[in-house]
Amino acid sequence: KNQVEQSPQSLIILEGKNCTLQCNYTVSPFSNLRWYKQDTGRGPVSLTIMTFSENTKSNGRYTATLDADTKQSSLHITASQLSDSASYICVVSDRGSTLGRLYFGRGTQLTVWP
Amino acid sequence: EADIYQTPRYLVIGTGKKITLECSQTMGHDKMYWYQQDPGMELHLIHYSYGVNSTEKGDLSSESTVSRIRTEHFPLTLESARPSHTSQYLCASSGSGGAGTDTQYFGPGTRLTVL
Numbered sequence: 001k002n003q004v005e006q007s008p009q010s011l012i013i014l015e016g017k018n019c020t021l022q023c024n025y026t027v028s029p030f031s032n033l034r035w036y037k038q039d040t041g042r043g044p045v046s047l048t049i050m051t052f053s054e055n056t057k058s059n060g061r062y063t064a065t066l067d068a069d070t071k072q073s074s075l076h077i078t079a080s081q082l083s084d085s086a087s088y089i090c091v092v093s094d095r096g097s098t099l100g101r102l103y104f105g106r107g108t109q110l111t112v113w114p
Numbered sequence: 115e116a117d118i119y120q121t122p123r124y125l126v127i128g129t130g131k132k133i134t135l136e137c138s139q140t141m142g143h144d145k146m147y148w149y150q151q152d153p154g155m156e157l158h159l160i161h162y163s164y165g166v167n168s169t170e171k172g173d174l175s176s177e178s179t180v181s182r183i184r185t186e187h188f189p190l191t192l193e194s195a196r197p198s199h200t201s202q203y204l205c206a207s208s209g210s211g212g213a214g215t216d217t218q219y220f221g222p223g224t225r226l227t228v229l
Contacts, residue, residue, distance in 0.1 A: 004156075009154075034217065041222070041223070041225070042222050042223065043118075043204050043205075043206070043220030043221050043222050043223050044157075044204075044220050045220070046217045046218075046219075049217060089156075089157075102159070102218070104156040104157045104158075105156060106154060106155055106156045107154075107156070109154075
């Protein structure tokens, strides 16, 4: 069964600290993996996208890694800011259909305290 | 910021009412999607469209219907709302690249409450 599991479910850190969010997936055949940021009451916004051959991708203070062999990904946030408080969703796409079916994790709820 | 819009942002209605959630995008994307999201849960695909006059049901069974008469417009209709329809509804669109490679751009969502 194709699944995407994220951990931790929620995380609280102090402003300025770093953190790492985890994503494990069983989706096959694999096409790509995205990390989205979803602010409360808003739609998700794409942060990074990685294909099978990419190990790491950065977007400002966000750095995503991918290990396609172990089917694991992580999102590292450096020098956190209050505006980083949001849900971070891992999304994996398969190559099994023209649509490119997306599998969503439940997200990690990050709270950054001053 | 993506050019995809949803109205209304919030809606509280009584059981049995007919409602239409609007979604429009100005990016010229062929593919559009409707997702349902409950708090703390993953997004579930309920409808999608490859282009004008093309609509398909998604993975999650839904009593809603959709139409795609114009490229930019993808409204979702509930003929008779029930409390079980209470949820957040997210609309998204993507371009016409290879399978699964195009990023989906999401609207701000409609928070629906059925009393």
